[in-house]
Amino acid sequence: MTTKSITVKVRNVYGNTLVYPVCVKAQIFAEIGNRETLSPAMLNKIVQLGYTVITAQAELPFTLKQPTTEELV
Numbered sequence: 001m002t003t004k005s006i007t008v009k010v011r012n013v014y015g016n017t018l019v020y021p022v023c024v025k026a027q028i029f030a031e032i033g034n035r036e037t038l039s040p041a042m043l044n045k046i047v048q049l050g051y052t053v054i055t056a057q058a059e060l061p062f063t064l065k066q067p068t069t070e071e072l073v
Helices: 025-030 039-050
Strands: 005-013 016-021 052-055
Touching: 005 025, 016 025, 025 039, 039 052
Parallel strands: 005 052
Antiparallel strands: 005 016
């Protein structure tokens, strides 16, 4: 049996929590609702259809510099 799932990314934009589609299926659901994001109501309906909602891990927009042993002392 195949597990149905969609992947989304949660972002805080000007104090508002928005859910952006990441995978193709999630993008299609957003298109059906004529939106760029998925609302809580839309996500609840998607779950009622048997889908699992997976949250993509946020990535930093920059590279972290690892300290050397000398810097730690």
